[in-house]
Amino acid sequence: MRHTLPIAPQFYVTAPQPCPYLPGRMERKLFTALQGEGAQRLNDGLSKQGFRRSQNVLYRPSCADCAACLSARIDVAAFAPSRSQRRVVRRNAGLERQIASPWATEEQYALFRRYLESRHASGGMADMDTFEFAAMIEETPIRTRVVEYVDPETGALVATCLTDILDDGVSMVYSFFEPERPKASLGTYLILDHVEIARESGLPYVYLGYWVPGSDKMGYKAAFSGLEVYAGDRWQPMHDPEAFRAHAHPLVNDPIAEQVANISLPDTGTVRRRR
Numbered sequence: 001m002r003h004t005l006p007i008a009p010q011f012y013v014t015a016p017q018p019c020p021y022l023p024g025r026m027e028r029k030l031f032t033a034l035q036g037e038g039a040q041r042l043n044d045g046l047s048k049q050g051f052r053r054s055q056n057v058l059y060r061p062s063c064a065d066c067a068a069c070l071s072a073r074i075d076v077a078a079f080a081p082s083r084s085q086r087r088v089v090r091r092n093a094g095l096e097r098q099i100a101s102p103w104a105t106e107e108q109y110a111l112f113r114r115y116l117e118s119r120h121a122s123g124g125m126a127d128m129d130t131f132e133f134a135a136m137i138e139e140t141p142i143r144t145r146v147v148e149y150v151d152p153e154t155g156a157l158v159a160t161c162l163t164d165i166l167d168d169g170v171s172m173v174y175s176f177f178e179p180e181r182p183k184a185s186l187g188t189y190l191i192l193d194h195v196e197i198a199r200e201s202g203l204p205y206v207y208l209g210y211w212v213p214g215s216d217k218m219g220y221k222a223a224f225s226g227l228e229v230y231a232g233d234r235w236q237p238m239h240d241p242e243a244f245r246a247h248a249h250p251l252v253n254d255p256i257a258e259q260v261a262n263i264s265l266p267d268t269g270t271v272r273r274r275r
Helices: 039-047 083-091 106-119 130-138 186-201 219-223 241-248 256-261
Strands: 010-013 029-033 052-054 057-061 070-075 096-100 144-150 157-165 169-177 205-211 227-231 234-237 272-274
Touching: 039 052, 039 057, 052 169, 052 205, 083 186, 106 130, 106 157, 106 169, 144 186, 157 186, 169 186, 186 205, 186 219, 205 219
Parallel strands: 010 272, 169 205
Antiparallel strands: 010 029, 029 057, 052 057, 070 205, 070 227, 096 144, 144 157, 157 169, 227 234
């Protein structure tokens, strides 16, 4: 009988680009393809090491002179909503949560366009057309769901989150919501409800993406209790956001070869790197 050995994924580094979070800095990403029979295991394993999914790619910031972008997750068991967060839950108690397979719809895209034009008109997704939007939602080789929130009185879609199901949690890949409901704090509500989804499913974590010390765009994540960040090759409770500002220092980052060598891969051989 012939036995096939698993092939280790190859890692690549993007060319430097201006950082969207820290002016004057250059951003670089380490990434690998997410494909084949081992895609789910690879996504589970690398998500625990600060990687994020974008369609069929897993990536992690790997800048030459900065390590400020820290992957963040909520420890569900340690989370307790603040008074203001409880008000957000009550404010949106009438919304109906609907969970479906990753399939793009015209209603989703219309909401997505309203969200971008209001919140991120000059961002990298501003020119995304319907085909690119469908690819973002539907191109996934792993367990992914679309979580929608509907106003039962009007039938209108007011919020959507593309959510991956990991072996230890749920990962909020991308979310968007109705900008004409600013008092509803829908962005906060989506996170709070995903904590509830994880709790209902018996999963210990909610993965939120990246948190950047000192960044106004990312500051809201620090408001959630039970928050952990991946720093120094391990998950650390974030009791004081100021304690992580040193990661933006130009001497803090390890060389790219050392970063790759420290990645732990599930059921594969040695790591291979390409530039």
